[in-house]
Amino acid sequence: MDQQQGAYHLKKLKLKVTPQRLEVMHCLASEPSYLSADEVWSRAKPILGSLGLPTVYRILDELTEAGVISRIFRSDRKQYYHLCPNQNHHHHFVCESCRRVEDVEVCGLDGVAQVIRSTGGSVTSHILQINGVCGKCIKREEAANET
Amino acid sequence: MDQQQGAYHLKKLKLKVTPQRLEVMHCLASEPSYLSADEVWSRAKPILGSLGLPTVYRILDELTEAGVISRIFRSDRKQYYHLCPNQNHHHHFVCESCRRVEDVEVCGLDGVAQVIRSTGGSVTSHILQINGVCGKCIKREEAANET
């Protein structure tokens, strides 16, 4: 994500276009995997010269709330963030081996939402994350086993 | 979940049947919503007399790993746990108003898994959580608005 795109997103959200926000977005966008708040801070800080950790948390929260970035769930009780250029509704396939995040366009939630509605409830959001091993990693592991 | 059921689960997992484990399971099972580690501790401690917080964390981890309890995801960066009697594959509808967790039998992930496999990847697990407002809460809110 370049500065223009970043600025566009921020303006649409009525957030000021600050170097900190642009750099946080840039960090996440240039990472095919996901990053923790701390990792974003470590990467963005030297580029900006100075950057407060609370600022990173605030920006991550704002952008998550706005749907520009998504949380990635792991069992280590830490929070990870991923930014994907695809802004349509989609979900994530997370490789447990290389940590890469792939977009999954299929949602398959229509049936589920229908069931909820049939009980009088309403659906406001949902989390769908698929964990597994990506094709590249499977091939790599197979090759390693054969030697 | 009574002691017998709890003991059955633990034995199947080759875990010793301790009062601590039984009580943690009992706490979660008697709660239609979800609890944080801290909340489990607060509830189980007075019943057991003494209970270490690390023990609670350990037990929650073991049971989550084994699939006996599930994590509930919220945006407050804290971890919550839910135990449901239904041990078949299913997902959760979490009411944002009353925090109640309802089982959802429909999964709808077959299509997604197929897409992953078509790219050479494999799926090992997935997270699906539906957030919304349950029928009861919608009715309650409507009634409140009418007065």
Next chain:
DNA sequence: TGTATAAATAAAAGTAACTTTCATTTAGAG
């Protein structure tokens, strides 16, 4: 292009969630 101002940031201190370590206890196998 200035200027006012609301929004945003940094620094410092604080809180809460969670973990590690290790000595002691206990469940369950034999």
Next chain:
DNA sequence: CTCTAAATGAAAGTTACTTTTATTTATACA
């Protein structure tokens, strides 16, 4: 009953995250 591996509790430690407040800055508007 006894032995042993597993489990627990206590204490201390770590890390993730938040709050507060003074200062700075982006931007709307003159």
